[in-house]
Amino acid sequence: MYFLVVTGQCWYVPRHGQPLYLHQGDYLLIRATARYCLVSDLEATKTLHAKEERVASDEYVRWDEGLGGDTVRLVGGYFEIGPEHTALFSGMLPDFLHIRSSDEEAGRLSRLIALIGEESSCNLSGRDLVMSRLVEIMLVEVWRRPLNKIDVREAGWFSGMADPHIHLALQKIHADVARHWTVDLLAKEVSMSRAVFARRFAERVGVAPATYLSNWRIALAKDALLNSERSITDIALSIGYYSDSAFSTAFSRTVGVAPAAFRRARKSEQAARQ
Template structure:
């Protein structure tokens, strides 16, 4: 398995929040739900995503945005429109004064907004507009929210910008259309279907995103294509529990120890063993979220000879013990 595959192996939605929103201009929604990650697919109309620290990014029909939390942000038809709706923790929607809007704006199965005609989709009454002699057409977007940090690996979150936008014409995938069809169905097992579709959509979007020049992908991503460092990275990711040394890794990649160390550090930004330590501890941090995992079992899986060795390395690098990390992530949004 390569490093990107390892990174994208993390998303595991469990009861994710998925919603089809139908909103008439002027509209603006403040998202303050503390969620770690949200995807927004713009089905119809334009929108702007505005963060407090990164300005505004435009979404056009077909575009998909990935927004990393838990900091709040605003999605609006116009970046200057003040929010009329606030999404709070637990996906509770209110007006800015705190009065609940959930029931008032319910438009049916996983559909919400202020335009009942918008649920009919393209070609229906919602496709009206000034050219048709009617009011402005509604914006339609599908959002999928991972509600718990444990559903998304810390390695993946740390590799993402605050907001990324993948243009609709930059890739091709059947997943957005399939999600659009499935989100309004109310059938047995539908929650699991939607969870898996959200995972698949995120993986497809990020794979396309990391291949784009503006992605500013992590150094290890570009290094995967190197004839020396690429195989070394795959070896480390395939078997992190192996007792690797620089000499052993160099022998497997067919170069000298000095050549591997120099090339690896140049492309990845740190020596091979430092990278391996970071990868082992990142993997351990994710494994510790599993309810049945013990520190001893995690230590064996990531290449530490004892739980004490893992605890010492974990505390040295991350500043907390594995148990403290487990307790913190158990209550984190």
């Protein structure tokens, strides 16, 4: 989930943890796994918690005592990860990401914020389409910001991207996933010894290089199986497997079912939802 403060200021109050004061232009990205409050006054959380007991867990509570005050405008929403990719992305994305409008790297974001603020208050044709694209661009821009402030002690994709050598290795894997990558070859590509590279990759990313490569290939395979009519052989070759049997074995070991069975089951589920 994300929140963008377009106008004014407010408090973000998680159910557990310290409140955070958000200023105009601040951006907050959080996992949608817990209750939270957005309030103008911390005392309001007591009333909201009391009202919350009478609503479902997926509903919002709104309380306005009508006393006026400064105008606050927020743009918020969520990005949904398909269930087939939840396990992969849960280890890659941060639980919490706050970018302040005063941060040095927020200059490009401030221009996007201005566009989003204008678009959110207009009634021009195509407004919803433009808004959806702008918030997607903002998400990408957030992830493109300088990574030198990422805490490398917390393993994950962001921590890996903050390390120049591991960043380069990840880029090479993503650019040519079908290549016959080995730990030796990746280490050579980033000018490191095999032992040092393997250890640092695991420390930064949280999994060994071979595991990351396998997980990424399976994620690409899932996407192709669900969103294309490509043959299993074609998919296997495109992500680095030299035979259907090798691909099927790796896929079944990770997912629990063979590729063809996965495709049939998920497409049946999609048809049922429609």
